[in-house]
């Protein structure tokens with residue numbers, strides 16, 4: 044097993060330091076796996092092969108172990124998402140209140156299918172299960188921000204606000 | 216633990232508290248179906264096939280996770296339970312392809328059997344099945360995803376059992392899938408344990424897939440021909456144009472000394488036997504220098520006459536004999552008898568891979584560990600060697616002991632061998648410090664650079680109430696003696712000495728040495744052997760293997776008889792030095808050595824003959840004839856025929872036809888040997904004497920038992936296919952004078968096996984598929 048101390052890291056010094064501590068907080072090191080993956084995804088954008096390798100080495104488990112967990116959670120992504128990841132809920136409450144229409148609208152507006160990424164890399168789209176905002180259905184989540192009681196019009200506004208935030212050529 | 220009493224299907228049963236219900240039932244002949252449960256692996260409770268009704272518990276319970284309890288009342292079959300199991304199967308079949316007619320597992324598939332039993336042949340699912348193409352993960356392992364029933368057995372056996380952890384489970388729910396560690400391929404030990412344990416045909420092997428149907432094979436339980444562990448392997452054979460071909464090796468008979476285990480060599484490394492380029496005709500060198508196929512009579516006559524001429528003209532001491540590490544005990548024994556009594560020479564040797572004579576001399580009544588003992592031992596001290604590579608069966612036994620019985624493993628090695636991961640304590644030493652380590656362990660503090668680690672290691676070992684000490688070929692001669700002496704200072708010690716090939720130990724025990732007769736009797740004290748052999752035996756030690764080649768270089772070796780060995784390649788012999796030596800070789804292939812011979816006999820391999828072999832732990836086992844290749848003959852027969860052609864008295868060589876001997880009851884005649892063995896067992900049990908021929912290895916086995924008392928094990932048990940541990944006290948010698956150390960370990964890995972291994976396509980394809988950097992599993 045690789046030693047936990049890695050000379051070179053793909054993470055920022057702050058995150059690397061955070062990880063150094065994280066693995067010491069639990070009775071077993073591998074308990075730090077899911078939080079590490081979430082933080083890593085926030086910083087790198089997705090769970091890349093390099094993330095898998097470094098996380099495995101830091102914890103002292105195999106890369107296969109890491110992949111087993113990554114593939115279990117749909118919120119962990121192994122391909123780059125857009126700078127703004129638009130997650131539209133179509134579960135019961137949202138479905139009853141027009142969630143599918145919101146999703147279709149987004150597809151048309153962004154010109155991408157479910158799980159697609161816009162060519163400029165600004166947006167990606169995903170249909171998701173209940174995000175816990177049923178009382179304000181239909182709902183969508185963009186990165187960590189919630190947008191509720193959506194209509195196609197308000198969804199347009201949401202998207203254009205994010206578009207405005209993205210500097211030109213941003214999102215690789 | 217105390218026993219508890221409980222009721223299953225109206226029967227009162229008892230079992231130790233803590234026993235799993237499923238095991239307790241099985242022990243009493245009540246079979247509870249199970250897909251995910253597998254004895255010795257962690258509990259998974261994934262399949263729900265084992266559900267039973269337990270009184271006063273509201274829902275059906277999984278018998279695989281429920282320990283028996285006092286007063287428990289259980290029902291294992293009822294309409295309710297059948298319905299539950301049927302529903303489980305129906306769900307499993309929801310996406311299972313109906314390709315049983317072409318599936319490798321068809322006919323021996325647990326899912327098929329359960330569907331048959333519970334009748335879930337109709338499905339309420341109308342959705343189109345989700346098909347995925349078969350994937351090749353390695354030269355050995357193929358995966359057919361839709362057939363997988365997600366029992367996790369493969370994942371657990373690879374991780375917990377093999378300590379390789381190459382298989383994982385990805386995704387979730389019905390999308391779950393078994394995944395290999397290299398994303399689209401496997402980096403692993405290629406043992407095939409996952410394939411063997413898969414209850415369905417989801418994991419299949421490169422050697423067997425789409426080759427045959429299970430019911431077309433006959434199955435013969437015999438012993439692996441590769442390393443010195445002597446695992447029991449069951450060969451599936453079927454008729455081919457030129458005999459019986461082996462199509463499968465597996466471990467269906469889990470009663471062997473290897474338990475559940477086989478490595479790649481035992482499971483797939485039989486394929487050399489089926490090669491096209493095997494020798495199937497005797498070859499004789501013509502005046503033109505070519506080796507030309509001739510008839511058997513011509514070849515044997517020629518070789519016999521020539522050997523006789525040379526013996527009579529130049530003397531037995533100018534003839535050399537090199538034996539094999541893979542022939543049976545009877546063959547090795549016969550070979551040395553032939554060398555000494557017919558050729559009149561003590562120039563006999565073999566490729567030595569361990570110093571068994573030193574071990575035998577040092578043991579002097581100490582107890583030797585069987586391979587079986589390692590799984591149950593409380594503590595094991597492993598000195599040198601890398602069992603994961605060189606003794607995979609031993610490594611498995613040790614891992615099993617550590618995992619299931621909390622065995623303490625102490626490892627001292629000059630390398631970071633993989634078994635250190637199971638070690639309670641691992642001591643890294645320098646390569647030439649093994650002898651010093653023993654001195655240190657025996658109490659001499661000055662022997663090793665003193666450090667706390669070594670001291671803690673020593674204290675822990677000395678604190679064990681019982682211990683098996685197992686050592687590699689790092690120990691020879693007086694080091695072995697010192698080691699055994701140290702061992703005998705501890706309570707309840709057993710020892711084991713590691714050598715490399717299927718019958719290296721047998722070759723040593725049977726006296727393939729220039730200075731030692733069978734049972735390690737020095738040639739200078741040959742009295743009762745001379746009596747038994749009815750010949751005057753040469754009484755001076757002969758030349759060892761290297762000295763024979765030196766003599767050849769000086770023109771002093773008139774003839775050399777090589778049986779199942781390839782010394783020219785192994786010892787890098789200059790062919791020119793053998794120019795003036797008449798060479799007779801018998802082998803499977805035209806090896807580097809055979810190529811230089813004047814006469815070459817095509818020989819049968821260990822899977823094509825019967826007899827016995829002894830593994831490196833002194834476990835004696837019967838090998839049975841499974842396969843057959845037209846045009847080859849067993850080494851035993853070849854030695855007898857050669858002796859006859861030299862004018863020897865065959866009754867003198869093979870004492871067949873005396874009272875009380877046993878015979879080949881058909882083992883030599885084909886794959887239906889199981890029946891013949893049963894017949895043999897019956898005859899033996901009734902003190903009857905079957906007919907005999909001079910090619911019957913059991914005729915010579917009688918003589919072995921007479922002359923080598925350690926081999927006097929119950930014949931009946933041996934014939935019924937049970938391994939028998941040699942009786943201690945193998946040694947009959949007072950410690951002989953210092954002997955020249957010509958031990959040369961083969962350093963085989965998991966994927967090599969001397970010359971023979973080079974002829975296995977499976978093993979070579981694994982080697983080719985690897986990057987230079989190996990041991991990805993570590």
Ligand code: SF4
Nearest residue numbers: 373403404406407409
């Ligand atoms: S080491 Fe390879 S062949 Fe053996 S169980 Fe694991 S994955 Fe299967």
Ligand code: SF4
Nearest residue numbers: 363364366367369413
């Ligand atoms: S591949 Fe075979 S052993 Fe592995 S989970 Fe699937 S059915 Fe079970």
Ligand code: SF4
Nearest residue numbers: 439442446478481608
């Ligand atoms: S461990 Fe040795 S004896 Fe057992 S299957 Fe492998 S090579 Fe054969």
Ligand code: FES
Nearest residue numbers: 132134137173176
């Ligand atoms: S159903 Fe959409 S947020 Fe719960």
Ligand code: FES
Nearest residue numbers: 251260262263279
């Ligand atoms: S055998 Fe008990 S749940 Fe699978």
